[in-house]
Amino acid sequence: MAEHSNYSTAPAAGAALDLQSDCGSCFGLCCAALPFAASVDFAIDKAAGQPCHNLQQDFRCVIHTSLRQKGFRGCTVYDCFGAGQKVSNITYKGRDWRQAPETAGQMFNVFPVMRQLHELLWYLREALALASSAPIHLELTSALETTVKLTELPPEALLELDVSAHRGNVNELLLRTSELARAAASRQLKLSPKGRKKFGRGADLIGAKLKGADLRCANLRGAFLIAADLSYSDLRSADLIGADFRDTNLRGANLTDCIFLTQSQLNAAQGDAKTQLPPGLLHPAHWTAV
Incomplete structure (x- = not known):
């Protein structure tokens, strides 16, 4: 069977964007902002805005190396796409919620908004790396640039943002990207429907x-x-x-x-x-x- 590739050899647009989680540069936001319920994925219940009891003062997880064994496999699955360090170091300029407890509630609400935006950046960057998406590169690039600008908004503006509407617009482009990529691959592989x-x-x-x-x-x-x-x-x-x-x-x-x-x-x-x-x-x- 012939090998094929949908990917162009050019660097992905937005490749310099930090879209990978760096827990060491974050204020433990996923461990504090997000809720979880006792299940096969989590050993305990935790309410949104309540720091996990495994979160240390330095924002490190005391059971990081044994999360699955301790019943917290959900933590090993979650990925913030780099939103945690963005909120911690850019949006709030390195001032953590323990130093400034008055910011905690707002910061915890901003984090999931940023996470959605960073996830969209991940998909848009991949879409632009596909050679088959060339016909809509301008639209994808515009969507990428718009999304980057949204991530740079101050906390108050991020909380007012209609993320669902923006996500819907981006999803339309991602669907078109998918159709182009799968059609091109089908032709290359000579797949019959x-x-x-x-x-x-x-x-x-x-x-x-x-x-x-x-x-x-x-x-x-x-x-x-x-x-x-x-x-x-x-x-x-x-x-x-x-x-x-x-x-x-x-x-x-x-x-x-x-x-x-x-x-x-x-x-x-x-x-x-x-x-x-x-x-x-x-x-x-x-x-x-x-």
Whole structure:
């Protein structure tokens, strides 16, 4: 089978943007701002705005190296796309919520807004790196620049921002990007639509048996793939934006050139050293070595 790539050789637009989590440069915002409930992902209940009891004075997690073993695997899955350090060091200029407790409530509310904006930047940057998206590069670049400017707003303006409306506009561009990329890959691979299963957005594939399935160029946007078996499946050029990969078996799967996959999705899944990933994404530490 011929190898192919949707990606251009040019640097991704916005590549200099800091869109990877750096917990050491953050005020422990995900550990304080966000709520979680006792479940298979979290050992305890925690209300929004209540610092986790594992958060130390220096904003480090006391059980960081044993989160999964201690019942906090949800923490190992979460990714803020760099929003934490942006809010901590840029929006609030390095003044933390313990030094200035009067800012805590506002900072905790700003953080999830920034996280959504940074997630959009991640997708837009990937969209611009796709050679097949050339016909809409100007629109994508404009959306990227607009989103960057939004992240630079002061706290009060960020809280007034209609993130849902902006996200809707960006999502339209990402959908067009997906259609262009999957169509180009289908032509290159000479895939025939005849006999190929189609999935709608948000497809219910919970526990699905798809071992070794040919899912090249599939539309799996928002699909529920919880505990599905995708081992040794071919997901090249599939659109995976928003797909729920909790406990999905990706052992030996080929995700090379898949579209809009994030590290957080991989962290929620199960895989091994044979799982092939797109550039820039890593095999999570809890995946098996063989």
